[in-house]
Amino acid sequence: MATLATGALTLADWAKRLDPDGKGPAVAELLSQSNEVLEDAVFQEGNLATGHRVIIRTGLPTAYWRSINQGIPTSKSTTAQVDESIGMLEAYAKIDKDLALLNGNTNAFRLSEDSAFLEAMNQAQASTLLYGNPATDPRQYLGLAPRYGAISGAGNAQNVIDAGGVSTNNTSIYLVVWGDNTTFCTFPKGSKAGLSHDDQGELVVYDANSNPYQAFQTHYQWKNGLVVKDWRYVVRICNINTANLVAESAAADIIKLMSRALDRIPSLGMGRPAFYMNRTVYSMLRIQALNKSQNVLDINSGLNQFGTPTSWNTFEGVPLRRVDQILNTEARVV
Secondary structure (H helix, E strand, O other), X not given: OOOOOOOOOEHHHHHHHHOOOOHHHHHHHHHOOOOHHHHHOEEEEXXXXXXXXXXXXXXXXXXXXXXXXXXXXXOOOXXXXXXXXXXXXXXXXEEEHHXXXXXXXXXXXXXXXXHHHHHHHHHHHHHHHHHOOOOOOOOOOOOHHHHOOOOOOOOOHHHEEEOOOOOOOEEEEEEEEEOOOOEEEEEOOOOOOOEEEEEEEEEEEEOOOXXXXXXXXXXXXXXXXXXEOOHHHEEEEEEEEHHHHHHOOOOOOHHHHHHHHHHHOOOHHHOEXXXXXXXXXXXXXXXXXXXXXXXXXXXXXXXXXXXXXXXOOEEOOEEEXXXXXXXOXXXXXX
């Protein structure tokens, strides 16, 4: 796997700093195995108890040409305050005490059972990072898809590239530059980053008929939000028709689209850039690259048509990440 440049704190970094007992890092490593966007994301502590307030520049001052003995008008920039919300994702794992003791290694058995909850939390968080929309569910934070949800008319529409799909079997690729001044995840002021788990030990719990029994209980909680401080550092390639892509008939040219996406970013050096796509797109990208390179690829030197080392997990030096939560059933973005 290609690595991102260092410099900003990831979830694993925060876990190592805030959970010296070792439980945090173990959870962070488990989470990074499925949806790589969660591994890449930069985390920053919020400046509010329930979110993060950012100041966004909305206009530049006016500069004037001046003549000798002639003054110029004063001018100023304009800014706006934006409060980004944070959502609380929670789950409880309950395992009957006698069932756990049957295994002979209670702790290992509990971990194997709790892994399903970890994966569920992982998938829900990745899905919300992409598709979360408080307009339809006020408990969620705003994800990337609704933020970059129009190819015309919106202020950030120039960073939404249309791949031409018109049906409802579309998907998207995201180019995100993670950084403290570009795009980052946030958590409430004074709290911990990432998924926290509280082993509550043996408790009296109740079944569906309110009858008590002894069980081991674990509480999972993940408070998270997304801040796009500078919209220019995210690009969405939308309306990629997956049926055409797989059939290689009237398919979107992913390589050209990704090249265009790179040119939308003012400066890749502002953070840690990465492309995010699902497995369908990742696979077809490799096939398109092979088709384009078959006549110009220097097998002996290992260089591609751009004269750079051949690699299937980077594009022009930007890491390629697979995210299963990116759907193949997106409606057309208009």
